[in-house]
Amino acid sequence: MPVDVRLPTVLRPHVGGKATIQVEGSTIADILRQLESEYPGLSGQVLGEDGTLRRFVNVYVNDDDVRYLSELDTPVKSGDEVSIIPAVAGG
Amino acid sequence: MAAFGSVLDLIGNTPLVDVSQLSPNPDVRLLVKLEGQNPGGSVKDRVALSMIERAEAEGLLVPGKPDQVLLEPSSGNTGIGLAMICRVRGYHLKVVLPANVSIERRQLLQVWGAEIIESPGAEGSNGAVRMARGLVADHPEWVFLYQYGNPANPEAHYRGTGPEIWRDCPELTHFVAGLGTSGTLLGVGRYLKEQNPDVELWAVEPPSGELVEGLRNLDDGYIPPIFEELGGAELLDRKTIVRPRESIEWTRRLVEVGVFAGISAGATLAGAVRCAAQVPAGERAVVVTVAADGGWKYLSTGAWTDDIDVVTERAKSIIYF
Numbered sequence: 388m389p390v391d392v393r394l395p396t397v398l399r400p401h402v403g404g405k406a407t408i409q410v411e412g413s414t415i416a417d418i419l420r421q422l423e424s425e426y427p428g429l430s431g432q433v434l435g436e437d438g439t440l441r442r443f444v445n446v447y448v449n450d451d452d453v454r455y456l457s458e459l460d461t462p463v464k465s466g467d468e469v470s471i472i473p474a475v476a477g478g
Numbered sequence: 479m480a481a482f483g484s485v486l487d488l489i490g491n492t493p494l495v496d497v498s499q500l501s502p503n504p505d506v507r508l509l510v511k512l513e514g515q516n517p518g519g520s521v522k523d524r525v526a527l528s529m530i531e532r533a534e535a536e537g538l539l540v541p542g543k544p545d546q547v548l549l550e551p552s553s554g555n556t557g558i559g560l561a562m563i564c565r566v567r568g569y570h571l572k573v574v575l576p577a578n579v580s581i582e583r584r585q586l587l588q589v590w591g592a593e594i595i596e597s598p599g600a601e602g603s604n605g606a607v608r609m610a611r612g613l614v615a616d617h618p619e620w621v622f623l624y625q626y627g628n629p630a631n632p633e634a635h636y637r638g639t640g641p642e643i644w645r646d647c648p649e650l651t652h653f654v655a656g657l658g659t660s661g662t663l664l665g666v667g668r669y670l671k672e673q674n675p676d677v678e679l680w681a682v683e684p685p686s687g688e689l690v691e692g693l694r695n696l697d698d699g700y701i702p703p704i705f706e707e708l709g710g711a712e713l714l715d716r717k718t719i720v721r722p723r724e725s726i727e728w729t730r731r732l733v734e735v736g737v738f739a740g741i742s743a744g745a746t747l748a749g750a751v752r753c754a755a756q757v758p759a760g761e762r763a764v765v766v767t768v769a770a771d772g773g774w775k776y777l778s779t780g781a782w783t784d785d786i787d788v789v790t791e792r793a794k795s796i797i798y799f
Contacts, residue, residue: 393688395687395688395693396688396689396690396693397693397694397695397696397698398696432695432696433696441696442699442701443696443697443698443699443700443701444696444699445683445687445717447718447719450718450719450720450752451716451717451718451719452683452716452717452718452719454711454717455714455715455716455717470685470688470719472685472687472688472719473687473688473690473693473696473698473699474687474699474700474701475602475603475604475686475687475690475693475699475700476551476602476603476604476606476607476626476658476659476700476702477553477603477656477657477658477659477683477684477686477799
């Protein structure tokens with residue numbers, strides 16, 4: 388099932404400049420592994436060596452941060468939108 | 479009502495207003511705390527006063543002593559609150575301000591005599607933090623309150639904002655606020671959970687990390703030290719992202735009930751509406767949210783009057799959170 392993945396400006400050079408790409412998978416873990424294998428430049432940017440989300444990376448399914456859902460086991464379905472967004476300062 | 483001794487005595491005790499007309503769920507009440515009523519115009523007056531009072535208590539600042547300099551990175555509101563208080567107390571304030579904030583934020587800093595040091599707009603608030611850290615390393619004599627790492631920031635909300643909300647609305651079931659420095663959520667959230675552990679805490683974020691173009695790689699990211707030190711991730715129940723268009727739409731919807739608030743208030747209201755919408759039918763809930771400031775500082779963005787597509791594009795290039 389393809390889902391749309393939105394990428395931040397900082398990651399776009401690794402996917403040929405695209406802002407959104409379609410990736411297959413039924414959980415966030417599937418999506419991220421698939422993404423890293425299809426675009427080798429992304430490898431290690433989103434997931435750390437231990438397979439968990441890197442510290443400054445937030446991943447959202449339809450606007451909800453997966454760290455407060457089921458983290459990498461959060462399910463995704465066709466038509467969902469996944470956003471990868473770096474943590475930055477505010478205030 | 480007795481006369482107040484100083485404008486600083488007007489900080490806090492802001493009104494909580496029922497805006498349930500905007501609730502998408504007839505069983506869910508919606509209330510918003512109007513922080514724009516603070517004398518410096520935003521919730522950050524509380525934080526600025528708390529940080530300065532702590533620095534004075536610790537002897538880092540001495541009221542009336544000449545040539546005392548403070549430096550603070552801020553996208554605006556904390557800088558404005560500090561500028562007002564520094565003017566009253568006689569301190570010199572330098573604010574590291576990203577170049578792409580609204581013109582009114584810059585003007586208000588100047589009103590109270592703060593010195594502005596501009597950081598690159600493309601680097602957003604991260605760039606302001608980085609530049610400020612570099613400057614204080616070269617000037618250890620400057621007082622660096624550092625809102626992102628100062629426990630007096632969440633403490634202002636633990637002692638003020640949280641108890642006020644509990645006093646005015648003990649029946650609340652959900653609290654929704656923006657996540658900038660994380661001070662509001664940490665302070666109010668901890669206080670409310672101590673009163674009633676079942677209160678759910680929702681954080682609202684703008685997609686800043688998607689928009690900041692000057693981020694070189696993900697290791698340039700930033701998490702406020704207070705968020706990690708005070709267990710923010712464990713405290714929050716949910717975190718949701720609200721994009722610029724939706725923020726502006728809800729900033730406009732607030733006007734329908736007479737509330738003229740800033741664009742970040744539209745974002746937090748959008749989060750509160752999302753929260754209200756997921757409460758199951760027939761279940762009663764009371765959602766309280768915070769409007770961090772009034773609309774005055776955003777008039778130049780045309781947020782209420784110009785075509786929404788145009789304003790949305792404009793909002794992407796200014797920092798409104």
